[in-house]
Amino acid sequence: MGKENDGDSASPAFKLVGFRNFVRHNPKSDRFRVKKFHHVEFWCMDATNVARRFSWGLGMPIFAKSDLSTGNIVHASYAIRSGDLTFLFTAPYSPSISGDSAAPKASASIPTFDLAACRAFSASHGLAVRSIAVEVEDAEVAFHTSVAHGAKPSASPVILKGRAVISEVKLYGDVVLRYVSYKDDVESLEFLPGFESTTDEISSFPLDYGIRRLDHAVGNVPELGLAVSYVKAFTGFHEFAEFTSEDIGTSESGLNSVVLGNNDEMVLLPINEPVHGTKRKSQIQTYLEHNEGAGVQHLALMSEDIFNTLREMRKRSGIGGFEFMPSPPPTYYDNLKKRAADVLTDDQIKQCQELGILVDRDDQGTLLQIFTKPLGDRPTIFIEIIQRVGCMLKDEEGKTYQKGGCGGFGKGNFSELFKSIEEYEKTLESKRISETTAA
Numbered sequence: 403m404g405k406e407n408d409g410d411s412a413s414p415a416f417k418l419v420g421f422r423n424f425v426r427h428n429p430k431s432d433r434f435r436v437k438k439f440h441h442v443e444f445w446c447m448d449a450t451n452v453a454r455r456f457s458w459g460l461g462m463p464i465f466a467k468s469d470l471s472t473g474n475i476v477h478a479s480y481a482i483r484s485g486d487l488t489f490l491f492t493a494p495y496s497p498s499i500s501g502d503s504a505a506p507k508a509s510a511s512i513p514t515f516d517l518a519a520c521r522a523f524s525a526s527h528g529l530a531v532r533s534i535a536v537e538v539e540d541a542e543v544a545f546h547t548s549v550a551h552g553a554k555p556s557a558s559p560v561i562l563k564g565r566a567v568i569s570e571v572k573l574y575g576d577v578v579l580r581y582v583s584y585k586d587d588v589e590s591l592e593f594l595p596g597f598e599s600t601t602d603e604i605s606s607f608p609l610d611y612g613i614r615r616l617d618h619a620v621g622n623v624p625e626l627g628l629a630v631s632y633v634k635a636f637t638g639f640h641e642f643a644e645f646t647s648e649d650i651g652t653s654e655s656g657l658n659s660v661v662l663g664n665n666d667e668m669v670l671l672p673i674n675e676p677v678h679g680t681k682r683k684s685q686i687q688t689y690l691e692h693n694e695g696a697g698v699q700h701l702a703l704m705s706e707d708i709f710n711t712l713r714e715m716r717k718r719s720g721i722g723g724f725e726f727m728p729s730p731p732p733t734y735y736d737n738l739k740k741r742a743a744d745v746l747t748d749d750q751i752k753q754c755q756e757l758g759i760l761v762d763r764d765d766q767g768t769l770l771q772i773f774t775k776p777l778g779d780r781p782t783i784f785i786e787i788i789q790r791v792g793c794m795l796k797d798e799e800g801k802t803y804q805k806g807g808c809g810g811f812g813k814g815n816f817s818e819l820f821k822s823i824e825e826y827e828k829t830l831e832s833k834r835i836s837e838t839t840a841a
């Protein structure tokens with residue numbers, strides 16, 4: 403692709419080439435070893451309530467805590483999990499309890515937590531993601547390597563009870579990329595040192611709707627070129643995919659997007675920017691206004707059985723869970739039969755229609771996807787539930803695994819939805835005309 407990154411934000415060498423011209427190539431250029439997504443942390447003002455809402459809505463039991471009951475007088479943190487996906491919710495306690503001196507601060511299980519920053523963050527962004535955490539081989543090396551290649555530091559490496567290390571660099575807006583690494587013998591560790599297991603408390607009420615891991619975490623930024631150049635420069639991540647407003651076939655989408663991936667393409671970080679001058683305001687611009695700047699737009703959660711996950715989640719939409727965006731018109735599913743009959747059975751297409759699931763394909767596989775409505779008060783962060791079909795490979799030990807990003811990210815659905823809505827509106831029009839004529 404001939405795109406170089408010198409980390410110079412004043413003259414980014416990054417340039418969009420568009421979906422058609424984009425040549426997928428994995429240079430395996432990571433600057434340090436990134437193993438996988440570790441967790442996603444939300445900052446909020448009351449972690450108990452937010453954690454329980456997400457737990458119920460997504461079928462992810464609370465499995466670890468660090469709060470007053472465990473001796474933490476700085477912040478309340480609750481971790482929920484389903485398969486390899488972990489969300490962490492953190493809220494501050496009163497400074498009159500935690501104070502500013504070093505001694506009480508020592509009780510914080512996340513020592514990078516900053517009370518004033520958390521309060522300012524919540525006031526500015528509402529409910530939002532503070533950190534995307536990746537497990538790396540060595541969080542100290544990752545931090546110093548990143549900073550040496552232009553990353554803005556957020557928190558220097560801290561060793562947690564001699565068993566794990568965390569460090570943070572700025573990603574975009576007020577979001578940080580958190581590095582987590584473990585020392586040896588962590589078999590007994592549920593999450594991070596300082597957290598206590600709550601599994602006994604929840605064993606009587608197991609929750610599991612089939613969500614298994616984080617597939618991708620998407621950010622919205624005002625300027626894509628600057629953000630992509632910055633992140634590429636310090637992580638060494640490569641461009642896994644990109645698309646522009648023109649590629650999508652409808653200017654209504656109002657966005658340009660680049661997906662960055664690590665060496666094994668299991669840590670995928672798409673970044674969007676708004677495109678201006680379209681009939682409707684770009685949804686990315688709306689996000690940036692409501693979020694007061696850049697931030698995490700959506701988290702794509704991979705399900706092992708999207709039909710089951712959707713049935714469970716939809717049951718709870720009206721009783722404390724998450725609601726979904728309106729389903730596409732029937733014309734979308736008429737067209738889907740032509741587009742995906744070789745991959746999905748008639749029954750599966752019927753279930754997609756019943757549950758409002760969208761389907762897209764790329765040159766390698768098929769993507770089933772659906773989006774929730776915004777998770778909180780503001781039209782900002784939402785969740786995508788996905789299942790990928792195809793691209794099964796074997797590793798060196800002969801174990802089968804699915805290639806990251808198989809089936810793409812739903813680019814084709816922009817134009818498919820647009821087309822099916824147009825077709826559907828035409829059917830309504832002709833119905834109206836025939837009714838008028840009949841009258």
Ligand SMILES: [Fe+2]
Nearest residue numbers: 620702786811
């Ligand atoms: Fe997505």
